[in-house]
Structure formats: C-alpha cells, structure tokens
Amino acid sequence: MADPTGELHAAIAEARQAARALGISDFDTPTSLDSGEFNPDAVRKHSFSFELEGLNDAPGISDIESDLERIPGVKARIVFAEHRAWITAPESVGPDQLAEIMAKHGVMARLTEASLRRRLDHPHGLRPQPSRRPRLRTLRARRQAEETRRLIEREKRAGRLRAEAIRHLLQDPESRDVLYTARDLVTIPRLVFSTILAIPVIILHYVVAWQFPGWQWLCLALALPVVVWGAWPFHRAMLGGLRRGLSALDASSSVAIISAWLWSAAMLLFTPAGEIGWLSNPKLFAFDQQLLMEGEIYLDVACGMTVVLLAGRLATRRTRLSLMDDLAQAKPDPQEEYTVVHRNRATGRQEPEKIPLQEVNVGDDLIVPAGHIIPVDGRVVGGSSTVRAGLIEGRGVPRRVKVNDHVYAGSTAVDGELKVRVIRTGHLTRSAVIHHWVRGATRRQNRMAWISTTSASWLIPASLIVAVADFALWYLISGNINAAFTTALAILACVGPVSLALSTSLALRHGIEAAARHGVLLRDGNTMRQLAESDIVIFNRVGTLVEQEMSVETVTADHGENPDLVLRIAGALCMESDHPSSKAIVHAARHSRDHGEGGDDIPHWIEVNHVSITTDGTFTGMLTLPTAGGANDKHVEASLWRPRTMADLTGRLAAAAVSGGTPFIVRWKGKDRGVITLNDIVKDDASNAIEDLSDLGVETMMLSRDTYPVARRFADRIGVASVLAGIEPSRKAMAVRAVHARGNRVAMVGDSSVRECLHVADVGICVVGKQPLADLIRSNTRGLDVVVLRTDVSAIPQTMALARRTTRLIEQNIWFAWFYNVVAMVAAISGILHPMLATVLMISSSLFIEWRSRRARVY
Missing domain, CATH: 4.10.910 (30s ribosomal protein s13; domain 2)
Known part of the structure; x- marks a missing residue:
C-alpha cells in the first residue's frame, strides 16, 4: 500500500x-508537513472579524470558541455585547470554514467591512507579516516615502504632473505648493551661505569710505552665487508655476532679484559705473533725478532681498505648528509589541503573551506599563494609575483611574500599570476617529486655501504689468532710465501676494486646530463662519444642560390608588430602555421592592408583554396583575406617557405634573392613576455658559417635551431666554425649522437622539459624551458640523467666541493685505520707496499677518 x-x-x-x-x-x-506536526508560530496568519446574528445567550460563547480553536493555529474571541467575533487563523483556513463552524451552533457570521477590505487588498488572504524588528520596518517605510517624494519631484520638474499634481497638493496639508516657495529648499545652510556673501556687498554699497578701487566687480562676483543658488527656491517656484500656467507667489521677488543683478552687470559693462575708482552714492528716493543720472547698481537689493526672503520664509515655517503633525507623533506604532493576558482553557491560568498592536483584538486584556501610551479604548480591569488625557481631550488635569473606569487611546498611564480590557481598537478608537476627522477638515481647508492662494496669485501678473508700464512712463517723462528702473524694481519688491493668500487660510487653520485641541471638532472653515454668524442657540435639554443621571423626585397617586403600585408598573414598562429617565424610574421601583414598601398588597414582580414605544415616546404594554387570592390574574393594558400641555390632565394629577420636575403619567385600564416627577441634575457651568452666550449677543432657547410651566421653571434656573415646550420628538426638527424660517441663524446643540434637529439647523452641534465616536459619525453622515467631546456647557460659548474672533481676524487681515499692497505700490510708483526698503516692508507684511493669525490659537 x-x-x-x-x-x-x-x-x-x-x-x-x-x-x-x-x-x-x-x-x-x-x-x-515539513516537520510532521503543526507549529502555529511557523505559518503565516491572518485576522477576521465577523458580525454575528443569532447569538442569543452568553454561556454558549465558550462552546463556539472551543470548536473554532480545535483547528490548529486558530484563536477566537467572541464578545457578546458587540455580537462580534475576532478570529486569528492560519492562511490555509478560510472565512467560509469558520462561518460553517459557527453555523452549527445556530449563529450566522458575516465578515465585517474592515475584513472585506483587507481581503480585497490581499486577494490571496495574506496580510503583510508584522516585523519582529520594528525599527528596520520603520526605516524601510521612510525610505519608501523618500523614494515616492523624489519620484513626484522628478515628475514635477519634467512638467508631467498637472491635474494629478494639483489633486496631490489639495490632499497634502504640507504640500510643496508651486504657488509657494519649495519648503524643502529653504534651509538654514542656504540662509547662512547667502548672508555671509551678502553682508560685504551691502556694507560696500552703503559705506562709501570703504569702497576701494574695483569694489563693484567684487560685489558682482559675490552676488552671483547668492542670486543663483541662494535665491533658487524662489526661481524654482516661478518656473514651476510657469509650467502649469500659474503664478507663483514669489515670482515677483524672483524677477526682481534676477533683474537687479542683470541690471547691475549691464551698468558695470556699459556705463562709467564699471570704471576702477567709481564710487556709489545710493539714495532712497527715485525722484532725486540728478543722483541717478550717471547710473546706479542694485547688487545690494539682489542680495538683501534674497537674505530677507529666506529668513522670513524660515521664520514663517518654524512658527506654523500643525495639529496633524502632533497627532501623527502621538499615534502608536502598530508594530509595537504589547503584553496581552489570555486565560488557558485547560489550566485556567492567566498566560501573558507579547504580540504586535495590530494583532490585539476586542476582549483581550492588555497590559499598559507606567509611562506608556494607552493604544486602545477599553475598561480598566486591573491596577490603577494617573492618566493624562490625549492631545485632543487634554484640557483638564490628569485623572486617577481604577477598576471599571474607561480609558481612551492616546492617553498616557503616568505612574502605575494598568490592565485594560479592549473595547475598541484600530480605526474604531476615539483617537483614530478624531485623527480621521481632523485630516478631513484639513483637506477641506486646503481646498479653501487653494482658492484664496490662486486669487492672490493674480497679483503677480498685475504687478509685472504695472512695473513695465511704470518703467516706460518714467523713462518717457523724465528721460532717466535709472530712475525708471528703480521705481519698477521697487514695485516688484513691495508686492505682497503671500500676505493676501495667508489672510484667510492661516487664521482659519489656527482657529480649527485651537478648537480641536480643546475637545471641539469643526468640520471646516465654512462651519466657523456660520457659527460666528449664528444669533440663536437652541439647546435640547436632555444631553446638553443636565447630567446623564436622573432621580425620582415625587410619586403622586390619584385618589384611591397606591403610589407604590404606580411606581412598580412604571418601572416594569420602561425596564428595557436605556434612557436616563427610564433608568431612574427602574432604580426607584427596585428600591421600593427591595425595601418591601407597599406591603403584601403590591406584587413584587409584574409580568409585562408586548412592550412597545410609540413615536411620541409613550411606553405601552400588557400587564399581568395578580388578584388578592391569586386565583385569577388580571391582564390589563398600561402605558407610561408624558403630557405636552395642561389640557392633557385635570385635578390632583394636573397639579402634581406642574409642581416639580419632568412628569410621567402612569395609566392602566384607560385611566390615569398617578404622576411620577423626575429631578434633573443641572450641570455646574450651565448658568454661566448661558450668561456668556447672552454677553455675546446670542439669544438662547430650550427645546423640551415638558409642559410649559415645567420647562419655564427649569429655564429660569439657568437663565435661558425662551422655551419651546411640549414638543414631541418627531416634531422637534419642525420646531427648529420654524425658528430658522423667521430669518435667524440657528445653532442647534444636542446629542445623537435629536440628529434630525442637527440636520435642519444652520450649524449642528453634537455633544458626544460617552457615546462611541465611530458609531456616531458613521450614523450621522450629514448634520455633524461641530462635535463636542467635552461634557461641560461652557464649550459652546467658548467655541462661538473663537469663531467670532477668528472671523474678525480674517476680515481685518484681508483689509490690511489689500491696504498694504495698494499703498506700497503707490509709494513705489511715485519714487518714494527704495527697492531694499520695499523688500523689508513686503516680508514684514507677511510676518504681521502670521502674527495676527496666531491670535486665533487663543481659545
């Protein structure tokens, strides 16, 4: 055989x-097969995540995991709360085989979007192996990125990147934009070299006593490398713009530098200025005709303009802090290894294992040593530590966390080791979603910056035309070609398109990043403007002005009814709801039951069937109430509802419904039996935040389902000007639209429960709280203009104040940029402005715009 x-x-x-x-x-x-036995560490593996249907009970999870792990090399983790399975398997095991095993237990498994995307990227089911040498992998990635950058640069020089190049520039926040000087070429060595050669040239031009015979020819030789190599970044930007039919913002400076050197060379070759022993007598004004008749050289302008421009661009680049850079530095390396603790099913012991971060799954217990960044969202299951919040949520002081506290990716365990049970990892973590949001806002902002930069670039051809016309008119009128060239050179040197281009984009970027650093995410610059123009802020009471916890304040029963029975029936109806009001009623009902309140006449357990929630938030269901003898149970229809107007109630119940907090009416057998009022805990800073909005001239409104007396009483506690009371959930969006129809700019503040209201407002401000950020953004593809990660109400007036200050800065920047360019050109045309002084004024205008725009960082 x-x-x-x-x-x-x-x-x-x-x-x-x-x-x-x-x-x-x-x-x-x-x-x-080579070794004769299976070695799970010797084969390549890939990971799958499945969405599960039919997973009805948690005890059956261990049986499914055991069946899956009977396949050699398979590790399975099923999380009942998420209804998801995370499985690591050898490359020989396909997802269909895993799904078949789970189907035997009555669970239907479907690959998630992330797993499907990975399989499309790697059609053979292989994923890149995590390197055990992360440093080598990082160096390899850097080399690949450097090669890609060099390839793009070569294509640009060859002129083959047109629409593709522009698309790349719009996506890259630190792009080598042809309308700006190439940032990589503006270096400190270039500045130092140019300065060393420029200093003797400038000194010899202005100190006549030091002008030795032949000094002008030495200056010409010293200025040549400065004009060619030192000013190459500006020449390259100009040539790149010409290839693409665009005007580089430093094109006029490039033309001025080249023209100044060529003019000086021509003067030395063809006029007495080149004679040995000639002395220069430079003047600041071109209208002093006699002193410019014999000729003048402008090597000082060529060298001085180059040095000033290099220094100004370096100063500008060093002062521009990018939030994207900071987020990238704080992002953990997916190849970094972490210790994960698994329970051995055979021995029952905890066994630590070191695996790369990208292989960590939901449900794993991750060890985070002191001083390390927490790479996942999770719940602390062991240890305690002081945690310093991440970059976006880092406005508060460090907090102490212990078992059962939640921690988020990007925060740092300062002084203690933590064991964190993973809830979300990878692109679903809070920090990853924030990074994705900020990157999207930056890309949208880059498109707006591209428009403003393109508009400013039209100033370059306009200045060239004005300079040529000025040269011709001065020469025709005065007959002095030197004076004509001086004024034309001053025009090219003074024009400041960079200040005009930065007047809008830089302040907006600083404003958006300042808000993000304080826990408020803005979609783009247009959101900033709309927020600044908003004159009404509508708050949805629940989720914004009050804490998530509520408590039962009073229970009022109608004549002949038992208040404990009223409370028990209300708790039975809303037991499955996660709303804070439902939790408060259920907690009070359980407390009443556990303490035996109401005596033996009140059933300890009330059976409820067919519970449903109507569109207006009313709970309905069929109750089983035992009779006194217990022989025949009563089956009655009951409901828990909230009144909208005083006409819905009469008598004792009406008085109780308006005398306290939020009222809930309990009804069964077609009759209202009692009223339960709930107490809302107002946030500590709510009244101060409303006062700050009033100081900004913003009208405040509150949206509530409560009757007007109850809503008005709550609004008076914190100072809200107007209330929209008795509004059903399905009609809240219509109420917001009605306020907007009056001609107001409306900013709506609420949580995800009022997402339709956020959609119809001019600015939708969503307060996240503890809700998973990834789920919120995925389910709200529109209407999320502002996402507030903080829980304090003061974030709203602070953000509106920032928006108004940023918008005001932008308007002032635009006025200043245009005023400077017009005044400087008029001064240059009239001969008042010397080319060297024009260069200093031009770079000063850009730095002044930079300085003013940085004021938008103040939150």
Missing part, C-alpha cells in the same frame, strides 16, 4: 521546484 504522506511530500517538492522556476523562492518558513 502506497504511503500517502510520501506522495504528498513528493507533490509539494515538485510544486516548489516549479515555483522556483517562475522566480518564487520564499519557502524559508517551515510548514506543518
């Missing part, structure tokens, strides 16, 4: 030989 194992080995050897003939030689990793 033939040996099947030998035949299989022979077939594998033949296949390998054929693969090597095709150039495939990656067979260094031993397989299970």
